[in-house]
Amino acid sequence: MTATVTAAIDEYLDSVESGNSAAVARSALREWANWLAAKRDVTALDDVAVIDCRRYARHLKRRTRDDDLKASTANTYYAYVRAFLGFCEADELIERNPAAVSRAQSQLPEDPGDADRQFWSEHDRNAILRFMDRRVERALDGETDVSRERAYRDRALVRLLALSGVRGAEVFRDPADDRRDGVTWEDVDVDGGAIRVFGKSREYEYAQLPQRAAEALERYRTVAEPPTPEFPVFPTDHAPSKYSAAREQLGEQGYDDHRVEQILDANPIDEVVQEYEVVVPAISTRGARGLMERLCDQAGLDIDGEYLKPHGARRGLGHQLYSEGHAELAQSALRHASISTTHESYSNIRASETAERVDDVLDE
CATH class of the missing domain: 1.10.443.10 (Intergrase catalytic core)
Known part of the structure; x- marks a missing residue:
């Protein structure tokens, strides 16, 4: 039976010494597993490919540009993934470590330090x-x-x-x-x-x-x-996002599509948000x-x-x-x-x- 990514992560973490480093690795690996499932539709361990790791490295780089991560932290998170997949390779759960391939790692952000x-x-x-x-x-x-x-x-x-x-x-x-x-x-x-x-x-x-x-x-x-x-x-100030939220939530409140459009046509969107308690992004x-x-x-x-x-x-x-x-x-x-x-x-x-x-x- 093919192992899932999350099950393999649990097995790997059991082999890692406890402590702050293990806690950080656990958080980073579970975040990666969630990203794999949501963004790449990958849940089985042997389905993890080089392109998935390349895309993940690029995702981390994007987060550094958004000031969500330091470049050093992004590289550390990727290193946790690489170490985990190396463990899986050694345990013969996968044939090779896709995170260790150079074309995947080339997408990681450079770490110039904090100076x-x-x-x-x-x-x-x-x-x-x-x-x-x-x-x-x-x-x-x-x-x-x-x-x-x-x-x-x-x-x-x-x-x-x-x-x-x-x-x-x-x-x-x-x-x-x-x-x-x-x-x-x-x-x-x-x-x-x-x-x-x-x-x-x-x-x-x-x-x-x-x-x-x-x-x-x-x-x-x-x-x-x-x-x-x-x-x-x-x-948000983004009007299309407000209208989208209003349509979805008015529908959930029981209004049919025709009535929803009547409400939106007859009132400014901010008034609709206020009156109908619409939660916008x-x-x-x-x-x-x-x-x-x-x-x-x-x-x-x-x-x-x-x-x-x-x-x-x-x-x-x-x-x-x-x-x-x-x-x-x-x-x-x-x-x-x-x-x-x-x-x-x-x-x-x-x-x-x-x-x-x-x-x-x-x-x-």
Whole structure:
């Protein structure tokens, strides 16, 4: 009987020593198995081909471009798959390891390290936050063509990124990952200062929600009046997606196709969403990056020819906390599993501090 991918993974994991590495491997391999089934329609182990591994490598590369993964992490995830399939080859479950073939591995992202990866400096963070406040004031005074709701939404989005340490893929929709559909209002706990996100660990976690971010979210919620707690905090602006969601959910509510079209023809889509409690999709990670690019352009912010990217906010927050001597706070804010991860992420700061101390000693 042909072994399934998931059964073989379980057997492989039983052979791996327990610990944090095994836990990460388990998460990565199960995510890969789900991707194989959903995107490649492959569930049997001996059906896994070189082209599937090549496509998976390309999928990982795409996630690095979307700032969902570091290049180093993408290569690590692929290495787990390669090691697993190597185990299967050694156990004679498959004839060869398709992940070890060069044309599959050639699609992996290059790992240049973190030296050139963007982070929001304190100056740039404050500049974009001030701009968002002014934008809300101008919308309230009718001095811009941006609606009041949009201005409040965008300010809440920027404050959440800038101050909470969340990853973009944790709060926005990732079209390549069915489980990442964006945070909803029921995930937001303003009083508790926390927001529930689907973390990098592929488990739900609570990220810290500082007062300024919580305040922006609460004011935005008051203006937006989401029709249901399941509504995304940052809904898409894509009209076809709204109409598609409305047609599907109105049908589920018992309206026939003719009546659905009557409703949609007679009312603006946003009114239909509100009145019939339609849950539209969240803005995508790509859409959020496009929004940040437009906002930086409007604010006159240019960061070495780039805009403030969503994941750079997380790095910037950690950088400031760590550089000011709050390593444990940085670990907590960024939800690193161990302080060693935090130290590794900001090793450049430690090296700089060490250099200064060495200089002091040598100059004595």
